[in-house]
Amino acid sequence: MARLASMADLVLRNLTATPLELTLVERFEEEEEEPSSCCPILNCNITSRIGGLFNSSSSTVNLRVQDDAKDPDAKDRREVSFAVAPFETRATDVRAAVPGQETVRLTFESGGHRYQVDVTGASQRSTVMTKLDGGPNEYTAIYVAAGSCLTVLSSANLSAWMRELHDEYPLSALSIPGTHNSPTYHVALPSVRCQAVNVREQLENGVRFFDIRVSVSPGSPDMPLVHSAFPVSLTGTRYFKDMLDVIYSFLEANPSEALVMSVKREGTGRGTDQDLSKILKDHFYEGARWYTEPRIPKVGEVRGKIVLLRRHVNDPSLDGEWGGRGWGLDGSVWPDNCADAMLGSGIARLQDFYEVEHPRNIPDKIELARSHLERAAEPVCPLPGSEGYRPDAPPPPFFFNFLSASNFFNANCWPEKIAAQANPAIVEYLCLRHGEHGKGPAGLQVGDASTGVVITDWVGLDGDWDVIKCIVGWNARLQLKQ
Known part of the structure; x- marks a missing residue:
């Protein structure tokens, strides 16, 4: 419990030309995939830190993206409302994920559409947000553990x-x-x-x-x-x-x-x-x-x-x-x-x-x-x-x-x-x-x-x-x- 209490709250930084709103936070126990001889990427360490970004492949975790944004496997589910204007940084009261123990799934809304990203407690390579309902925008997220900050960028072509x-x-x-x-x-x-x-x-x-x-x-x-x-x-x-x-x-x-x-x-x-x-x-x-x-x-x-x-x-x-x-x-x-x-x-x-x-x-x-x-x-x-x-x-x-x-x-x-x-x-x-x-x-x-x-x-x-x-x-x- 002391470790959970010491975790910082999540900071959101919107570096796109469109407003975003965080509307749903779900937490999952983290499960690493078993090593597979046919798919080397599944051997990646989910807790690699930003110093290892340069030489590591993208991490993977045993989670499912749900089209209805409700997952019965979530250990905690909380509806929130944190609006983040273009090029705004906003602190939240959402506790950042505990490294090696859990993954936090964040659902955002923009222009009436929903986008989702999974965030572990360690810094990781960029992730393209999943479109839950075919929205027109493309977003890339990067989590920096040093500031407990999730930065969202436009996924430019x-x-x-x-x-x-x-x-x-x-x-x-x-x-x-x-x-x-x-x-x-x-x-x-x-x-x-x-x-x-x-x-x-x-x-x-x-x-x-x-x-x-x-x-x-x-x-x-x-x-x-x-x-x-x-x-x-x-x-x-x-x-x-x-x-x-x-x-x-x-x-x-x-x-x-x-x-x-x-x-x-x-x-x-x-x-x-x-x-x-x-x-x-x-x-x-x-x-x-x-x-x-x-x-x-x-x-x-x-x-x-x-x-x-x-x-x-x-x-x-x-x-x-x-x-x-x-x-x-x-x-x-x-x-x-x-x-x-x-x-x-x-x-x-x-x-x-x-x-x-x-x-x-x-x-x-x-x-x-x-x-x-x-x-x-x-x-x-x-x-x-x-x-x-x-x-x-x-x-x-x-x-x-x-x-x-x-x-x-x-x-x-x-x-x-x-x-x-x-x-x-x-x-x-x-x-x-x-x-x-x-x-x-x-x-x-x-x-x-x-x-x-x-x-x-x-x-x-x-x-x-x-x-x-x-x-x-x-x-x-x-x-x-x-």
């Missing part, structure tokens, strides 16, 4: 999530998930590989910022994909053109979407930045597929296109492009290993602190990422016709926020090890604290609550896309203003 957003928003106002060294998903040298899945899977699951490094030889359009001096694959050279063909195919199938691509010269090729700019201009940058104007665009201007962010100096022959303003978003003056700095061109504010020498320093890196999320949440972007809108107002800068870091000489600080801590920690922050006035590391006030561009390692491992889902989910805040 990740392959086409940008279609829900107004054309007039500047691209920098959006919450955009990205990947660091995006094509490094092949068999590679230690610390070179940064991603779990291929480029197409990243795109299909919502990633809209790609970090690309190429090796350049003067006059040759055959640019190998690299990470620092090393090829991204030990099983054969991978080329920029082949990756672009995959991206073009995705954008043709999903014309509502846009992709920001950072392109940087690395590797052992003898070409210069100037060579790279000319090769890209002459062989790759097609007007119908690329946005190369040196200004932050609006969403409607770039649907179906790749937005160029160049981390290289242009050849002087490109200085006259776009009325003498140059070519591409300028990221050529990129502060190195920085906690918070402006790009030289002023188009972005950057957190890219990547030197983590020891595992004990990983929490410091995570705190830098939280601080940059808080900064990204401050700006406000009014739409035309709304209060405060000025057609001549400059767009906010991009907030580029790298979760990635590594130390080649310490296997405990390779990208996958850091991501195993950073990704679930950011899921927790986005569910509990992001978008709440004064709840960030510096106690800042909140504007549109964008996350900025959050750039990740090792997403999609074992099907875990929760950090991407959380980032995309925050765009629902913009939908409220449309």
Whole structure:
């Protein structure tokens, strides 16, 4: 009984554009399924904590969803009424589930329809709510045990999530998930590989910022994909053109979407930045597929296109492009290993602190990422016709926020090890604290609550896309203003 008395009450956080009301709470004794040789997923541990999100499969428990929302096996059943407005956090007097002992089944109503989710007492991977009566909305729930908080997100169609957003928003106002060294998903040298899945899977699951490094030889359009001096694959050279063909195919199938691509010269090729700019201009940058104007665009201007962010100096022959303003978003003056700095061109504010020498320093890196999320949440972007809108107002800068870091000489600080801590920690922050006035590391006030561009390692491992889902989910805040 002492253990039950010590449990905190459940907190509900609605991060969707629709109101929700918790109407029914049922409790069940928890029963784990017996291990099955024909279905490995049933061997999962229902009490895995958020630190294990990154490497675990979804948990399963022996419970049945009842269409009539009444289950005779429930040990306790209570009708309640807790209304939670869009982007509201509300405390309840509903006791959170006891880890390892019980599961709490919650039934919500929205727009006259009912949705249901089972919550255990431990943090777990996201769960899509069950529709009890064919409701039109799709909801995803994430329970964070650290705050006894159930966070509800819109289950956006990740392959086409940008279609829900107004054309007039500047691209920098959006919450955009990205990947660091995006094509490094092949068999590679230690610390070179940064991603779990291929480029197409990243795109299909919502990633809209790609970090690309190429090796350049003067006059040759055959640019190998690299990470620092090393090829991204030990099983054969991978080329920029082949990756672009995959991206073009995705954008043709999903014309509502846009992709920001950072392109940087690395590797052992003898070409210069100037060579790279000319090769890209002459062989790759097609007007119908690329946005190369040196200004932050609006969403409607770039649907179906790749937005160029160049981390290289242009050849002087490109200085006259776009009325003498140059070519591409300028990221050529990129502060190195920085906690918070402006790009030289002023188009972005950057957190890219990547030197983590020891595992004990990983929490410091995570705190830098939280601080940059808080900064990204401050700006406000009014739409035309709304209060405060000025057609001549400059767009906010991009907030580029790298979760990635590594130390080649310490296997405990390779990208996958850091991501195993950073990704679930950011899921927790986005569910509990992001978008709440004064709840960030510096106690800042909140504007549109964008996350900025959050750039990740090792997403999609074992099907875990929760950090991407959380980032995309925050765009629902913009939908409220449309």
